[in-house]
Amino acid sequence: MTHSALLRHDETLFRDPEVFEFTFVPEQVHYRDAQVRELASLLRPALRGGSAENAVLRGPPGTGKTTTVRRIFAEVAEVTHRVVPIRVNCQHDRTALAVFRCIFEQIFGYAPPSRHLDGIKQAIAARLRDEDARLVVCLDDANYLIPAGTYNTLLYQILRLYEKWDVRKPGVVAVASDLSLNLYAEADERVRSVFHPTEVFFPPYGKAEVRGILADRVRQGLYPGVVPKSLLDRIAGIAAGEQDVRVGIDLVRLAVLRAEGDGRRQVTAADVTAAARAVVAPVLRARAAGLSESERALLSRIAEQSLAGSDMTGGAVFEEVKDYLPVGRTAYHEHLKRLAEAGIVDLVPGTGRGRGREIRLRYDPAEVAAACAGQEDLRILPAARNFDR
Numbered sequence: 001m002t003h004s005a006l007l008r009h010d011e012t013l014f015r016d017p018e019v020f021e022f023t024f025v026p027e028q029v030h031y032r033d034a035q036v037r038e039l040a041s042l043l044r045p046a047l048r049g050g051s052a053e054n055a056v057l058r059g060p061p062g063t064g065k066t067t068t069v070r071r072i073f074a075e076v077a078e079v080t081h082r083v084v085p086i087r088v089n090c091q092h093d094r095t096a097l098a099v100f101r102c103i104f105e106q107i108f109g110y111a112p113p114s115r116h117l118d119g120i121k122q123a124i125a126a127r128l129r130d131e132d133a134r135l136v137v138c139l140d141d142a143n144y145l146i147p148a149g150t151y152n153t154l155l156y157q158i159l160r161l162y163e164k165w166d167v168r169k170p171g172v173v174a175v176a177s178d179l180s181l182n183l184y185a186e187a188d189e190r191v192r193s194v195f196h197p198t199e200v201f202f203p204p205y206g207k208a209e210v211r212g213i214l215a216d217r218v219r220q221g222l223y224p225g226v227v228p229k230s231l232l233d234r235i236a237g238i239a240a241g242e243q244d245v246r247v248g249i250d251l252v253r254l255a256v257l258r259a260e261g262d263g264r265r266q267v268t269a270a271d272v273t274a275a276a277r278a279v280v281a282p283v284l285r286a287r288a289a290g291l292s293e294s295e296r297a298l299l300s301r302i303a304e305q306s307l308a309g310s311d312m313t314g315g316a317v318f319e320e321v322k323d324y325l326p327v328g329r330t331a332y333h334e335h336l337k338r339l340a341e342a343g344i345v346d347l348v349p350g351t352g353r354g355r356g357r358e359i360r361l362r363y364d365p366a367e368v369a370a371a372c373a374g375q376e377d378l379r380i381l382p383a384a385r386n387f388d389r
Contacts, residue, residue, distance in 0.1 A: 006263045013260045019221030020253035022246060025070045030216065031209045032064045038200045039072055039173070046083045046134040047076070052171025054159075054195055056184060059202025060343065061177045062244030068202075069138050069173060081131055087138040094148040096157055100124065103137065121157075125165030135161070135170040142174040143181050152188045159194045172197075179341050204243040211236035214248045226256060227267045234269075238276055241362060242283060243343050251275045281371075284363050287342045288371040297325055298335045299344060300372035306365035314347070314356045344368070 007013070018024055029036055039055060046052040057065045066087075073085035088102045100120045104112040107127055112120045128135055137158050145151035155172060162169045174183050174197065187195050205213070214236055218227050227235075235255070239248030254275035255267045288296060301321040306312060310320065318332050327335065336359065339345045347357045361368055 013226045013256050015223050016221045019217050029068050029071050030213050032068050035200050051169040052136045054197040055173045056197040056199045057175045060243055062246045063202040065175050065202050082133050084133045085136045090139050090141045090144045125167045128167045134168045138173040140175045143176040143178045152191050155191045205245050207240035210240045210245050213245050231272050250279050285371045295335045295338050296372050303365040303368040306361055312359045
């Protein structure tokens with residue numbers, strides 16, 4: 001039976017739309033075998049009746065940290081009730097009360113009736129004692145706790161829960177996407193006495209890895225033939241350039257929605273282009289928003305220099321901006337490093353003798369300038385589908 005080129009009103013291109021949500025947990029975490037093994041080994045003592053080892057998961061956004069935790073925690077929950085794995089989103093829950101309420105709700109399946117922290121802890125401890133269970137808490141995006149002033153307090157209260165409430169020693173998995181932060185160094189002396197984490201690093205995915213992940217999502221979530229291979233290659237290239245696989249997942253979702261909205265059975269290049277404008281711009285704004293004022297000022301000047309077609313070697317840019325920005329050469333290079341870590345510029349070694357690094361924007365310079373100029377109005381943005389996670 002042949003299909004019409006157009007969709008009927010009751011037809012869809014999605015076999016399973018949940019596959020393209022960021023909360024989706026794939027059956028297999030691709031290209032993260034080493035990280036999965038490392039985290040599993042740290043949890044293994046708890047499965048054998050001991051206590052889980054602590055861990056810090058570090059890596060740029062969109063490198064599989066949260067997905068790995070979700071997958072391993074789901075497997076642990078399936079095989080035993082003696083380990084209670086809890087993931088807390090610290091973007092949303094940053095106070096001790098909010099975090100322990102989240103732990104309570106995941107253990108009991110309903111919100112705690114008490115709003116008193118000690119009462120909530122006591123109920124959690126009673127359940128853990130009754131089941132002789134070990135608590136393992138993932139503080140996802142733990143870097144958000146530092147400016148909130150609750151990072152050390154929460155680590156201390158979770159890790160020393162056993163002292164007051166007579167439960168097995170809990171374990172903590174702290175996750176951070178800010179590579180400039182050392183979560184162990186941020187811990188104070190009283191926390192370091194019980195927090196000795198193993199660091200597990202998540203490097204950015206390469207283009208082939210991004211394509212493999214996206215191909216698996218397309219296979220699970222769409223009907224055959226919806227996204228041509230050439231366009232999947234293009235989407236993978238965009239996502240790899242952003243060093244964030246979630247950009248690719250959202251690009252596929254939005255491009256398919258656009259095709260479906262037009263009643264077409266296949267995504268076109270125009271769909272991908274429109275989706276890229278919708279996805280990449282919020283990512284750039286979110287990354288620019290995460291910079292300091294002086295870093296953003298330098299980025300704005302770099303965008304202006306790029307638009308003007310000026311020499312973009314590091315030394316030449318410094319000579320152009322030093323009269324406008326109150327930074328010395330050392331601070332300038334630190335700012336450049338931060339812009340590179342934020343995924344906004346690439347610092348490419350020069351090819352000629354004596355030439356320093358060339359500064360290359362990874363976005364259209366006009367869009368970079370607009371993102372810098374508009375930050376005062378864009379500080380309170382919708383989560384841009386949570387791209388900063």
